[in-house]
Amino acid sequence: MRGVTTKDRARIEWAVRRIDFELDGRVPRRKRKQIREELRANLMEAAAAVGSRNAVRQLGSLHDLARSYLDLYRGRLDFQAGSWAALITYGVLAVLGFVAWVAFESGVIASGGHGASYLFGPFAGTISDHRMEVVLFSPAHALLMALAFVVGSCYRLVWRRR
Amino acid sequence: MAEKENHDSQLLKGVLSLALLRLLAERESYGYELVTRLHELGLADIQDGSVYPALGRLERDGAITSRLVASSSGPARKYYRLVQTGYAELARTEQAWKNLVRAVEPILSKPVPARPKEAAK
Numbered sequence: 001m002r003g004v005t006t007k008d009r010a011r012i013e014w015a016v017r018r019i020d021f022e023l024d025g026r027v028p029r030r031k032r033k034q035i036r037e038e039l040r041a042n043l044m045e046a047a048a049a050v051g052s053r054n055a056v057r058q059l060g061s062l063h064d065l066a067r068s069y070l071d072l073y074r075g076r077l078d079f080q081a082g083s084w085a086a087l088i089t090y091g092v093l094a095v096l097g098f099v100a101w102v103a104f105e106s107g108v109i110a111s112g113g114h115g116a117s118y119l120f121g122p123f124a125g126t127i128s129d130h131r132m133e134v135v136l137f138s139p140a141h142a143l144l145m146a147l148a149f150v151v152g153s154c155y156r157l158v159w160r161r162r
Numbered sequence: 163m164a165e166k167e168n169h170d171s172q173l174l175k176g177v178l179s180l181a182l183l184r185l186l187a188e189r190e191s192y193g194y195e196l197v198t199r200l201h202e203l204g205l206a207d208i209q210d211g212s213v214y215p216a217l218g219r220l221e222r223d224g225a226i227t228s229r230l231v232a233s234s235s236g237p238a239r240k241y242y243r244l245v246q247t248g249y250a251e252l253a254r255t256e257q258a259w260k261n262l263v264r265a266v267e268p269i270l271s272k273p274v275p276a277r278p279k280e281a282a283k
Contacts, residue, residue, distance in 0.1 A: 004236070035218075037237060037238070037240075038193060039214065041193075041194075041233070041237040041238060041239050042192070042193040042194040042210065044235070044236035044237060045192075045194040045195075046194050048235060049198075055210075058209060058210045058211075059209065059210050059211040060209035060210070060212065061211070062211075064211065065211040065214070065215065068211070068212070072215055072218050073218070
């Protein structure tokens, strides 16, 4: 048996948090806490016997371990997938907003105009001689992101029924 | 300590629950202790990361229960104990394992020929 140093504790905590990150938003909070506590206790025991590096290595792939816990304790909703869906939706809207602005600007120049504003759905902007403005966040963005979050969070419910 | 041998990881996964139930029938244990007991019995290929979720699965299925026990060397340990359903599950899987071994043994006991016989035309 050897002593567990601060470095060992940090290594153990890193491994525990890495697994926990994959469970975040997918496994109920209380269960996640129990998993973290049990893993931490077992890793501390293992670190005292074989060192923290080997203790973490003996776990095998942390991703595979997290998947095993997910298979066991996955909740009905997947808030992590919902968050990703909302983020991706915002990215797509931002790119489309920029494309819309470029297209609108080309139209204004081609028609010999000096300035104009446009607004359709989440895409809004102003083009004038001295400045250009693109709306990057609006209530329409928020609504679409919220919708994406809900769909992303619930996709497993639909998936399971099929 | 048993001699270290190589084991097929898929085969090990298949019998892991049986081995855990059997060890827990002997005495109450916590995760890492079960890992070391399995290693001492010669199953050194079993990774800690496959034992902990397997214990969770057995607990979810009602074969074992757990309780936290304070430890002087660190965080509280989660001790697992076999319950009535677990004993029934142990008896069932032990019998299934014995049946499987009995069925496979005659196949493996025959000497392997240098080359397989060709199919009759």
